Amino acid sequence: MSPVDEAFESLEEFLTRLFSMVESDAMTTLADGDLPVSQFRMLHCVMRQGEPVAISELARAVGLSTAAAGRNVDQLVRLGLVERDESEEDRRIKLVSLTDSGLAVTDSHLEAKRTALRTLLARLPEADCRRLTEALHPILTGDYLCTIPKESDDLHRTT
Numbered sequence: 001m002s003p004v005d006e007a008f009e010s011l012e013e014f015l016t017r018l019f020s021m022v023e024s025d026a027m028t029t030l031a032d033g034d035l036p037v038s039q040f041r042m043l044h045c046v047m048r049q050g051e052p053v054a055i056s057e058l059a060r061a062v063g064l065s066t067a068a069a070g071r072n073v074d075q076l077v078r079l080g081l082v083e084r085d086e087s088e089e090d091r092r093i094k095l096v097s098l099t100d101s102g103l104a105v106t107d108s109h110l111e112a113k114r115t116a117l118r119t120l121l122a123r124l125p126e127a128d129c130r131r132l133t134e135a136l137h138p139i140l141t142g143d144y145l146c147t148i149p150k151e152s153d154d155l156h157r158t159t
Contacts, residue, residue, distance in 0.1 A: 018117075
C-alpha cells in the first residue's frame with residue numbers, strides 16, 4: 001500500500017469517527033431548536049457567507065428549488081431567525097441575513113462541536129497533542145487545502 005493510500009485510510013477513519021462524535025453532540029442543539037435540517041442548513045449558509053445572501057443562492061447551496069427555499073425563508077422570518085430585504089441593485093432579488101437570534105442558533109451549534117473537539121483533545125496525552133499540532137502545522141500553513149487543481153480531477157473520474 002502506498003503512503004498516500006495509508007494516509008487516506010487513516011485520515012478517513014479519523015475524520016469519520018471524529019465527525020460522528022462531534023455531530024452527535026451538536027445534533028442535540030439542532031433537535032432542541034425544532035428546526036428542519038434544510039432550514040438549519042440555510043442558517044449556516046447565511047452565517048458562513050457573512051453578508052446577505054440571495055434566496056436563489058441559498059436554494060442552490062442546500063439543494064432546494066427556489067420556491068421551497070423561499071418557503072423555508074418565510075418560516076425563518078416568522079421565527080425571527082433571519083431578515084429578508086430587497087437588493088438595492090435589483091428589487092426582484094430577495095436577500096436573507098441573520099438576526100441576532102439566528103446568529104445565536106448557529107453559534108450554539110458550532111460551540112457544541114467545538115466543545116466535543118476540546119473534550120477529545122483533552123483525553124489525548126500531551127505528547128500526542130503536540131505531535132498532532134506538529135503534523136497539522138505544515139498542512140495548514142501551506143497551500144494544500146486550496147481548491148484542487150484541474151489536473152487531479154482524473155482521480156475522481158470514472159472510466
